[in-house]
Amino acid sequence: MGIRDFFKKRPKEAVNPVADSSGEALGGVGRILFRTRWKGSMLSEDASLVEKVAERIIQEDPFCKPFAGLENEEIARKKRRIYEYEQVTTVNVAIKDGNLIIEGLSLGKLPAEQWNEISPYYGKNDFTAFVYVTGGRYKAYSVASDTVETAYTPYDLDIFIQFE
Template identity: 30%
Template sequence: MSFYENLKYFVKNHATHSNKFLGTTPKKKITRTISIQYKHFFQAQEITSNQETIDTIVKCIIKNDVANRYYAGKKDKDIMEVKGKIYEYESFRTQEVHLVPTSDEDFDLYIEDTNLGQLPETFSKEVQHYLQTTILTAFAYIKGGPSKHYDKEKDCIVEYDEPFDLNIYIQFC
């Protein structure tokens, strides 16, 4: 028998019976769960009134989002069944949200490497405490922009356009 045939014979006869191949090593379960210590939700317009800055960030999010689920993945026939508006970019988000200290108690908020503005003072004090003791997780979702809505009276889909905004979620675990 050649080496290849010996190896084939060994694998055939031992692979299904060997504990090493079956992976019987016990799996360690992680018993410690991560809990949210503090969370905060706000909108970009609470930090800045500059619509150009918000639009710049929105363009970056749209460009970099990998899912590309326009209108939350719904087609016109699906929109007819939904009550309310469906926004074109409502499923687009980014995790490129960073808090940068500017002084002892102030933090600037950067989204997609663009400075949105300074965090409100009341929130900055909480951030300072939790940044030292926990892990930061942050997301920004697009709000506003082009949307579609089914109008029952006209029996058609009506398109709207609103200024963009961002829903920003910051949490510490």
């Protein structure tokens, strides 16, 4: 009996579609119990630390394309600011002993208000987090000068936390 014979003689399995893939059907798995969003500047008063974390995220992102890969002519047509690193994100986020750690750098202890929000879920439920870099250098079309100009706003972080 050859390998082809083995596969030919095997009975075909019937495919049964899953009727309900909601969180309730899965015993609650995948159901979001809590989610929140924080700004890095809200959690740490040290702007240089927030900038250092943002720069680390940028360094670690292998898919980073400055200004979304757009040329000045394309940016002029967008009619909005295009940040140099607006699509840069990380999922390398942890909370240890109340400290928020992003890409191995600690933003410090979470303020009591934020810790009280998540403490009922922390350590008991699945934790998911991701962080986007905001701010930095950007390009925008200026009607006054009829050119694309470059400017800068301080870096910040959009931090999304959820428990399932």
